[in-house]
Structures are given as structure tokens and as C-alpha cells.
Amino acid sequence: MLRDKLNKAPPSKAMAFLQSLRLHPLAWLVGILLIVYSGTFVWHVHKPLPDDLDTGYPLRAASDVDFLVDSTWLDTDGQQHQRSEIFETLFSLIDDAEQLIVLEMFLINEFAGQAGDGHRALSGQVFDRLLARRLARPDMQIVLIIDPFNRLYGGVESDRLDTLKDAGIDVIETNLTVLRDSNPLWSAAWRICCQWFGNSPGGRLPNPVGENPVSLRTWLTLLNFKANHRKALVVDHDGQLRGWVSSGNAHDASSRHSNVALTFSGAAAADLLASMRATVMLSGQVPNWPNQWTPPRESTTSGATIQVLTEAAIRDAVLKRIERAASGDRLDVAMFYLAHRELIEALIRAHQRGVQLRILLDPNEDAFGRKKNGVPNRQVASELHAAGIPLRWCNTSGEQCHFKHILHQGSDDQPVWLMLGSANFTRRNLDNYNLETQVALQTDSEHPAAQRALAFFDQQWNNTGEQFHSLPYEAYADESALNYWLYRMMEASGLSTF
Numbered sequence: 214m215l216r217d218k219l220n221k222a223p224p225s226k227a228m229a230f231l232q233s234l235r236l237h238p239l240a241w242l243v244g245i246l247l248i249v250y251s252g253t254f255v256w257h258v259h260k261p262l263p264d265d266l267d268t269g270y271p272l273r274a275a276s277d278v279d280f281l282v283d284s285t286w287l288d289t290d291g292q293q294h295q296r297s298e299i300f301e302t303l304f305s306l307i308d309d310a311e312q313l314i315v316l317e318m319f320l321i322n323e324f325a326g327q328a329g330d331g332h333r334a335l336s337g338q339v340f341d342r343l344l345a346r347r348l349a350r351p352d353m354q355i356v357l358i359i360d361p362f363n364r365l366y367g368g369v370e371s372d373r374l375d376t377l378k379d380a381g382i383d384v385i386e387t388n389l390t391v392l393r394d395s396n397p398l399w400s401a402a403w404r405i406c407c408q409w410f411g412n413s414p415g416g417r418l419p420n421p422v423g424e425n426p427v428s429l430r431t432w433l434t435l436l437n438f439k440a441n442h443r444k445a446l447v448v449d450h451d452g453q454l455r456g457w458v459s460s461g462n463a464h465d466a467s468s469r470h471s472n473v474a475l476t477f478s479g480a481a482a483a484d485l486l487a488s489m490r491a492t493v494m495l496s497g498q499v500p501n502w503p504n505q506w507t508p509p510r511e512s513t514t515s516g517a518t519i520q521v522l523t524e525a526a527i528r529d530a531v532l533k534r535i536e537r538a539a540s541g542d543r544l545d546v547a548m549f550y551l552a553h554r555e556l557i558e559a560l561i562r563a564h565q566r567g568v569q570l571r572i573l574l575d576p577n578e579d580a581f582g583r584k585k586n587g588v589p590n591r592q593v594a595s596e597l598h599a600a601g602i603p604l605r606w607c608n609t610s611g612e613q614c615h616f617k618h619i620l621h622q623g624s625d626d627q628p629v630w631l632m633l634g635s636a637n638f639t640r641r642n643l644d645n646y647n648l649e650t651q652v653a654l655q656t657d658s659e660h661p662a663a664q665r666a667l668a669f670f671d672q673q674w675n676n677t678g679e680q681f682h683s684l685p686y687e688a689y690a691d692e693s694a695l696n697y698w699l700y701r702m703m704e705a706s707g708l709s710t711f
Contacts, residue, residue, distance in 0.1 A: 246405075254401035257394040262524075265491035267645055269526035270484035271512030275519040275656060277478040280631075280665040283461060284471045284673075285612050286680045293610055294680070299461050299474045300335060303446055306457055306476070307342045310353065310448035313502055314346065315489050317358040317443045317650070319635070320464035322371070324422035325581035333468035340373050347380050354502055356383045358492050360441040367412035368431030369423070387441035387648065388496040395646035396438045396707035407433045422581070438710060441648040444635045447486045454506060456482035458521075458634045458652045460549070460617045466581045469612035473547075473633045473669070475652050475662070477519050483508035484521040488650060491523075517628075517656035527636050527651045528553070528643035534621050534630060535559040540567030541624030545670045547573040547616035550637035550711045552589040552704050553644075561600045571674055572597060572604045575614035576689040582611075589639075589711055591691035592700040598686055605674060605683040617651070620666055628655045629663040639711050640704055 281298040288294060307314055321336045347355055357377060364371050364386070378384050390408065394400035407430065416428030421435065446457040461472030487508050493500045522530055536559060538544055544563060551557070551574060564570050574590045594604050607614030617637055621630040634651030636642040642649055656663050673682045703709035 249405060250401050253404050254397045257400060257404065258397050260393060262393070262645060263391055263491065263495035265487070265494070266648070267524040267526050268488065268491075268522070269530060270481070270487070270508070270521040271510075272514060272518040272520050272655075273479060273481040273484065274513040275477065275481075275517035275654060275660075277455070277476070278517070278519060278654060278656075278660070278662045279476045280662040280669070281459075281474040281476065282472070282665075282669055284682070285469055285609075286682045287608060287610065288681070289679050295469065299459050299472055300338075300463065302474070302476060303457055303459075303463075304338070304342050306446060306448045306450075306455060307346055309450045310346060311350070311450060313354050313447070313449045313506065314343065315356045315358070315447045315486060315502070316343070317441070317445045317489050317492060318463050319360050319440060319442045319444060320363065320462035320467060321357075321359055322363045323465045325466040331469060332465045335465050335468040336463050337373070337465075339463045340377060343377060343382060344380055347382055351381070354383075355381075356385065356489075356493070356500070356502075358385045358387060358441070358489060358496075361386050361389060362435075362440065365420070365422075365427055365431050366434040368414060368416065368427040369420070369425055370414050385493055385496050385498060387492055389437070389439050389441065391495050392439055392648070393646050394437065394439070394707075395641045396436065398706060398708060400437045400439075403433055403437060438641065438707065439646060441492060442635050442642065443492070443648050443650040445485055445489065445650045447482055447489065449506070453478055454482035454486060456485040456652075458485065458650055460615050460633060460635060467613075467615070470615040471607065471612070472615050473618050475519075475633060475654060477652070480509050481519045481521055481652070485650070485652075488521060488523050492648060517654070517660055519655075520653045522632075522651050522653060524647075524649055525643060525645045527632075527634075527649060528555070530653060531556060531619060531632065531638070532559055534619070534632075535563050538563050538568045538621055539624070541569070543569040543571070543622045543624075545571045545573075545618075545620040545622075545674075547614070547618040547670065547673065548590075548638055549575045549613060549615045549617060550577075550589060550639050550642075551593050552637075552639040552700065552711055554640075554704070556638050556643075557593060557596065560597065560602065564600060564602050570602050571670070572602060573614070573616070573670070573673055573683060574604065574606060576606045576609060578609060578689070579611050579613065586696070587689065587691050588696065588709075589700040589704060591689055592697040594686065595690065595692045595697065598690070604686045606686070606689050607673075608681050608684050618670075620670060622658065622667070626657075629658050629660070629667070630655045631663065631666050637711065641707065641709075641711065
């Protein structure tokens with residue numbers, strides 16, 4: 214009797230809901246996919262980093278430090294001129310190496326630029342130097358660490374990279390999948406649906422940087438917007454290591470860009486080599502360069518120092534430096550992309566407490582023959598300009614002002630602090646998504662490298678010597694609220710290339 218009454222009783226709301234789900238298997242499928250997508254999203258944004266990333270190496274004694282500039286400018290007649298030091302020095306370092314060459318380079322290809330367009334065949338020149346050194350010293354260890362973009366993630370062939378491999382040079386393509394996702398809205402879906410199909414040369418879709426068609430898989434991988442963005446070299450000579458860290462890529466279409474670099478010797482170069490070891494390890498290989506190049510443990514806290522920093526350790530060092538700048542101090546910033554909210558707010562606070570700021574930005578006008586809309590620099594510039602911070606634009610003519618440079622000079626006899634390298638001041642570059650390398654030099658203002666760095670920024674800012682490097686803020690001012698909030702959305706979400 215009781216059982217009959219229970220069977221006739223109306224179902225509860227919970228039971229009715231479960232019964233409705235049984236009638237709609239598609240709802241179960243959608244729910245499961247949402248759970249998997251959400252879990253993938255969260256995990257790959259916050260997962261542990263591979264070993265030895267996000268590292269601030271010890272302060273080391275600054276040895277044989279040199280500040281280098283590649284600069285493009287206009288003269289009084291509007292003619293464009295170039296000064297090239299950075300890659301000439303890289304060639305010299307490669308030519309003089311005796312046992313070891315390790316080059317870690319984001320872009321090293323001929324994509325999107327031809328010599329007839331005024332570009333230098335820079336990537337081919339680097340390849341030729343590496344091959345020549347291999348032929349001259351067959352027992353030398355030569356390692357080239359690159360970003361997968363150089364093969365369009367497997368979507369194109371590269372005879373030149375294959376030639377290096379055939380000559381016995383280790384070419385290591387960085388495994389980006391183990392890194393955190395900077396564009397998780399897309400990358401979570403890509404990891405679930407698309408990464409398993411791999412990639413292969415050929416296809417029917419337009420090539421984003423060349424002529425040979427590529428597959429849909431190339432485009433879907435490209436939208437992850439992640440990279441090994443480093444630009445660094447370590448070689449040995451006369452029993453010691455020498456390092457080279459730059460903002461410049463060995464890329465034909467980047468050969469007209471303006472860039473900066475530092476070279477240095479000693480323990481800091483061994484630290485730079487250790488940072489490269491981390492990239493090799495996360496890519497599934499074990500470097501076998503000699504133990505004699507293991508960096509020493511001791512640090513240096515007095516005199517001129519140099520420090521290697523990677524990933525978010527760069528951000529932390531910059532924030533600390535900006536916050537310690539006092540009234541009357543000067544901060545000079547020259548940057549290709551400036552978009553990181555913590556840094557922008559720190560710069561505004563520094564200005565409010567009396568720090569003298571000079572911000573030099575690329576107008577984000579050109580990208581390898583294509584016009585851009587000025588995001589994010591013009592929107593950030595409008596915010597800084599409204600706060601009263603002096604700004605100027607690089608006077609570009611198709612090329613980019615590719616600096617990633619900040620310099621702090623105290624108002625008294627405090628040391629000059631200079632940082633430069635691969636990292637733009639953006640969320641993607643500084644919040645443990647890309648692989649990045651910077652070096653920070655601290656020394657007195659009479660040090661030759663400090664003198665050159667100070668003179669470099671003055672020339673860029675003041676257009677000295679009839680060289681027109683920069684333009685006033687009004688030249689590219691964009692105070693559109695719509696564009697500003699577009700930048701804010703893109704920066705916060707990762708739906709951007711900056």
C-alpha cells in the first residue's frame with residue numbers, strides 16, 4: 214500500500230530536474246565540456262612553471278661591459294640613416310668562439326622582409342657565421358634555440374635550419390606547450406580540440422608572413438600568442454664566457470629596427486648560460502656543455518654589478534626600482550610595448566612624488582609592411598600624458614622602435630641602474646607567460662657603458678646632432694575612450710599580440 218502511494222506521489226523538483234537531464238543527453242555533453250574547458254583554462258594559467266624559470270640570478274661583478282645600439286633616424290632632408298653595432302658584435306663573438314656557442318633567438322628567419330625592401334639578410338648572415346665556425350672547429354659545441362614560429366609551428370619547411378642540423382649544429386625548438394597560457398580563452402579550447410592533430414607543411418590558407426600556403430592547424434596554433442621571446446648569446450673565448458643580451462631579433466624584416474644590447478663577461482655570462490639550460494630542459498633535451506661553465510654561487514654586492522633576470526623576476530625588479538626612485542631622481546623608459554597595469558600605475562606614482570620621467574614609445578604604426586592601430590602605446594600614452602608625464606614618440610618610417618630599456622639615475626652620487634633585453638612591459642612578457650631575458654647593470658655614472666646609455670637616451674629624446682629620432686606627443690595622440698578600453702580589455706584577457 215505504502216509503495217503504491219509513493220509511486221503515485223508527484224516527483225520532487227530535484228528528481229524532476231534529474232529526469233529532465235536524462236531526457237537531454239546533449240545537456241550532459243555540454244556540461245562535461247564546460248567543466249573540462251574550465252579546468253583546462255584554470256590549470257594552464259596557474260600551473261607550476263618548468264624548473265629554473267622566473268629567476269633573478271645573483272649580482273655579479275660587471276666585467277667587460279659594453280652598451281650597444283642599432284638606431285634608425287631621419288636627417289634634416291628626410292633621408293633615413295642607420296647605425297648598426299649589435300649584430301656586428303654578435304658576429305665577432307661567434308667568430309672568436311673556441312669551444313661553445315649557444316644562441317637563443319625568438320625570430321631568426323627571412324619571413325615578411327626582402328633585401329630589396331631595404332632589409333638586411335640578417336638571418337642568413339647569422340646562419341653563415343654558425344656554419345663557418347662549425348667547419349673551422351668541427352668539435353665545437355654549437356646550439357641554436359629557437360621559437361617554433363620560425364617553422365610556423367611545423368607549417369613550413371626550413372632548408373636553412375635543416376642545413377644547420379646536417380652540419381652537426383643542435384637546433385632546438387622550444388616546447389611552448391609546457392608554458393602557461395597567456396590567451397586562455399582560446400588556448401583552453403585548442404588544448405582540448407586541436408593540439409592532438411600536430412601540423413605539417415602545406416595547406417590552403419594564406420601564409421601570415423610569406424607566400425607558401427599553410428594549414429588551418431598553423432593558424433589555430435598561432436592564436437595561442439605565446440613565445441620563447443629571448444634574444445641572447447653565450448660564447449667562450451680565452452677560457453672565459455662572454456654574454457650578449459639584446460632587444461633585437463636576427464630577422465631580416467627586423468633589420469631596420471632600433472634596438473639596444475649589452476655584452477659582458479664572467480659569472481653573469483655563466484648565469485645567462487644557466488638560463489638557456491632551462492629552455493633546453495623544458496624542451497625535453499639535456500644540454501651537455503662542459504661543467505667548467507657552471508656559474509659560481511657567490512654574489513657581488515659592491516662595485517659595478519650585472520644581473521641576469523628572466524620572466525616575472527624582470528617585472529619584480531622593475532617595480533622595485535620604480536618604487537625606490539625618489540624626488541629629483543630620473544627614470545628614462547624607451548619601449549616598444551608599454552601596457553602592464555602595475556608598471557603604469559607605478560610610473561604615475563613616481564611622477565606624483567617628484568621623480569623626473571621621460572617616456573619614449575614606438576607609435577605602434579607599422580608591423581612588417583602592415584599598418585597598425587596604435588594599440589596599446591597610444592592609449593597608455595594618453596593616460597600618462599593626462600597625469601603630466603613627458604612623452605615622445607620614436608620617429609619611425611616603416612621600421613619599429615624596438616627598445617626594451619629603462620634607466621634610473623639618482624639625483625646625487627647614487628649608481629646608475631640600467632635594464633634592457635627582450636621583454637616588453639606587458640602582461641604577456643612579464644607575468645610568466647613568455648620566456649624572456651633581461652640584464653641589469655648597476656654602476657657609477659662614469660662607467661663607459663653608463664655614459665653611452667645616458668648619451669643614447671639624450672640623443673633619442675633631444676634629436677641632437679641633426680638626427681631626428683623622436684616626435685612630440687601630439688604627433689600620434691589618441692585620446693579615444695573606445696580605443697583605451699579596447700586596450701584594457703585586450704591586455705587583461707590576453708586576446709592580443711602584445
